Amino acid sequence: MTAPTPNSVAWFQIGSDQPEQLKTFYAGLFGWNYTSDPDFDGNYDLVTYPGNPRPQGGIARVHDSSANHAIFSVLVTDVAATIAAAENLGAKVLVPLTTTKSGLTFAELRDTAGNHFGIFTPAQA
Numbered sequence: 001m002t003a004p005t006p007n008s009v010a011w012f013q014i015g016s017d018q019p020e021q022l023k024t025f026y027a028g029l030f031g032w033n034y035t036s037d038p039d040f041d042g043n044y045d046l047v048t049y050p051g052n053p054r055p056q057g058g059i060a061r062v063h064d065s066s067a068n069h070a071i072f073s074v075l076v077t078d079v080a081a082t083i084a085a086a087e088n089l090g091a092k093v094l095v096p097l098t099t100t101k102s103g104l105t106f107a108e109l110r111d112t113a114g115n116h117f118g119i120f121t122p123a124q125a
Helices: 019-030 079-088
Strands: 009-016 033-036 044-049 052-061 069-075 092-099 105-110 116-121
Touching: 009 019, 009 116, 019 033, 019 044, 019 052, 079 092, 079 105, 079 116
Parallel strands: 009 052, 069 116
Antiparallel strands: 009 069, 033 044, 044 052, 092 105, 105 116
16 A cells, blocks of 8 residues: 555544444444554554554544544645645634644644545654
8 A cells, every 4th residue: 555645635623422332333334343542541443454564544532422423634745834824825723733742743724615524644764
């Protein structure tokens, strides 16, 4: 499998107040596997697919069902510049530029139609 290219959908996140039930569902349906993400202190699980050891998405733990969600994230070369461009086009920032302990940089936005999506730049190897 090749690495995703910039400006392509390269990640998904599903948030659930019942993450174990959700993980069981997707493992049974698609054979997904999970590992805890050390950047999020047990509040996020990385998703891998059979035959592909590289994580492709995540399951986030949320506090109640009103916060349940499914969003896509786009790989970008510069999160800050993309935030600025999105705001100039009318987007709203939901989660500001954030950098994890491992170096992943991300933000979450709402587009002009009200859709929630993410942008990210992976940690440098």
